[in-house]
Amino acid sequence: MNHVLIEVKSKTYKVYIDGGLRSKIGEMMESVLTSPISSVLIITDSSVAPLYLDDIVGSFHEKLPIYTTVIKSGEASKSFEVYEQVMTKALESRLDRKSVIVALGGGVVGDLAGFVASTYMRGIRFVQVPTTLLAHDSSVGGKVAINHPLGKNMVGSFHQPEAVFYDTEALYSLPEQEWRSGFAEVIKHGFIRNNSFLNWLQAEVTSFEELPLELVNQMLEKSLAVKADIVAEDELESGVRAYLNFGHTLGHAIEAESGYGVVTHGEAVAIGMIFALKLSEKIFEIDLDVKKYEAWFKRLGYKTRISNKLNVSRLVTKMQNDKKAESGTIRMVLLREIEEALLVEVPPNIIEQLLVEQMEVENNG
């Protein structure tokens, strides 16, 4: 079975990738996890549960006490309220320090369940079972969090999974909008670290209709390789890991300002990446051929401009509250050239001016 090795300072684990893997997860957990498991809590959401929960439960063959909890699907579930509900379920199920949490779903379930695992009894083990394209990114690297109305992922920690079980067959029940959202993080990995991968993506992916499984597997391995390299170098984001935030300073501000769940994470990041490319051109006085990327994004159905329903100064304030900011300055990931990322402090007035220029106008998506 294909796997990608993740070697961060605190842990080494594997991302297993295979079509149909979900029916083997129970057995695999018992062999991959190094110490015994007392019980399992599977956390999933209301869209994923009817599709895949029975398969995962069945894969344990009744050898362990299995508890399940189903949260409402969508970004709004990365909240204090749902966090408390899931914690209550964990306590009522009497999870102990040998229990394991299984995060079955996309990035919302992964981030929330991972944060529950990192804080329940000060931290128990968890595994990721990603079911979205986007979750190739969110299931790896150990960032787990919930949102605060004042900012995305503001309450969280670093807590690495024991393993990631990626059943790529499960991606084929995703609606087109979720392929688009996840693909933004794939593109991001190309922009920050791998230009030839980015060129390959432009040649191979011209729509999200029926992407062949072989292509998807290839794409995931290349994309995961970038993430694996970066988190291996810098697990806790004291340096290069910040490059994984390319497109996110504005993207997160758009998500929070629009209301969590109104714009998907990847679609907001796509707008943020085009903005960061244009800002890079301006600040470094270079030509990154943004028009070419913007045209590709549009052909794939992304919006590249900022909704004119959003307020520019509120977006700037959110960007000043970003985790990369220091003393209220805005620090953004820019590109000096493709695959050469760096973290740059940008004066708010320059950001504000470009935001105004990048607002959508009627019939200009």
Ligand SMILES: NC(=O)c1ccc[n+]([C@@H]2O[C@H](COP(=O)([O-])OP(=O)(O)OC[C@H]3O[C@@H](n4cnc5c(N)ncnc54)[C@H](O)[C@@H]3O)[C@@H](O)[C@H]2O)c1
């Ligand atoms: N921790 C990290 O490093 C990291 C990285 C990137 C993104 N994120 C976070 O991930 C979240 C976004 O994740 P996401 O895009 O996976 O969103 P999501 O978890 O909300 O999933 C998207 C939608 O698809 C549904 N779904 C999931 N799997 C499905 C399947 N196989 N078939 C049909 N429907 C399915 C979900 O119910 C949901 O409605 C954001 O909160 C973002 O901040 C975290």
Ligand SMILES: O=C(O)C(=O)C[C@@H](O)[C@H](O)[C@H](O)COP(=O)(O)O
């Ligand atoms: O793994 C990382 O590091 C990332 O930044 C990946 C991002 O795609 C992801 O959205 C992450 O959750 C953003 O992190 P945050 O620290 O800005 O909340």
Ligand SMILES: [Zn+2]
């Ligand atoms: Zn992201």
